[in-house]
Amino acid sequence: MDRFCLDCNTLLIGRADKKFCNDACRSNYNNQQNNQEQYYIRQINSTLKKNRAVMKKLNPNGKTKVLKEDLVKLGFNFNHFTHVLDTAKGSRYYFCYDCGFLYLKNGEILLVKKLFSRT
Numbered sequence: 001m002d003r004f005c006l007d008c009n010t011l012l013i014g015r016a017d018k019k020f021c022n023d024a025c026r027s028n029y030n031n032q033q034n035n036q037e038q039y040y041i042r043q044i045n046s047t048l049k050k051n052r053a054v055m056k057k058l059n060p061n062g063k064t065k066v067l068k069e070d071l072v073k074l075g076f077n078f079n080h081f082t083h084v085l086d087t088a089k090g091s092r093y094y095f096c097y098d099c100g101f102l103y104l105k106n107g108e109i110l111l112v113k114k115l116f117s118r119t
Contacts, residue, residue, distance in 0.1 A: 047080045048096050055099035059111035068107045 003012040007025035012018050020026040054074045058066050071078075081094040093100045095114065102110040 044080060047077050048082060051076055051080060051096040052099045055096065055101065055111050056113075059099065059113060062113040064111050065104065065108050066111060068109050071101075071109060 003018065004010065005012055005021040005025050006019050007029040008021065010021045010025075012021060020029065054071060054076045057074075058064065058070070078094075081096050083095050085093040085095060085100065087093070091102055093102050093112065098114045100112045100114060102112070104110055
């Protein structure tokens with residue numbers, strides 16, 4: 001059974017477990033695989049940063065109410081956030097790093113900024 005290089009599709013000669021014809025093909029193949037994964041991660045990080053920037057722009061004082069449609073107009077994506085904070089009262093805040101939001105009634109959103117304490 002013939003085996004072919006995973007990168008350039010050249011016929012492989014040698015060891016039975018050989019996957020690449022040379023180091024250049026091995027490196028090129030692995031770089032392409034990593035690039036696809038990194039592209040996906042960069043896309044998500046870009047969305048998270050944009051969400052944070054939008055919240056930071058609309059919430060300069062640390063706590064404010066805005067309409068959901070205003071966030072959407074600025075390109076906010078409600079499907080991406082870094083973490084969720086559930087309060088004792090049953091509220092659920094969604095955060096993009098240190099900026100968060102809480103769904104309110106009538107299409108309103110409460111924007112908050114998480115303060116970090118230094119220990």
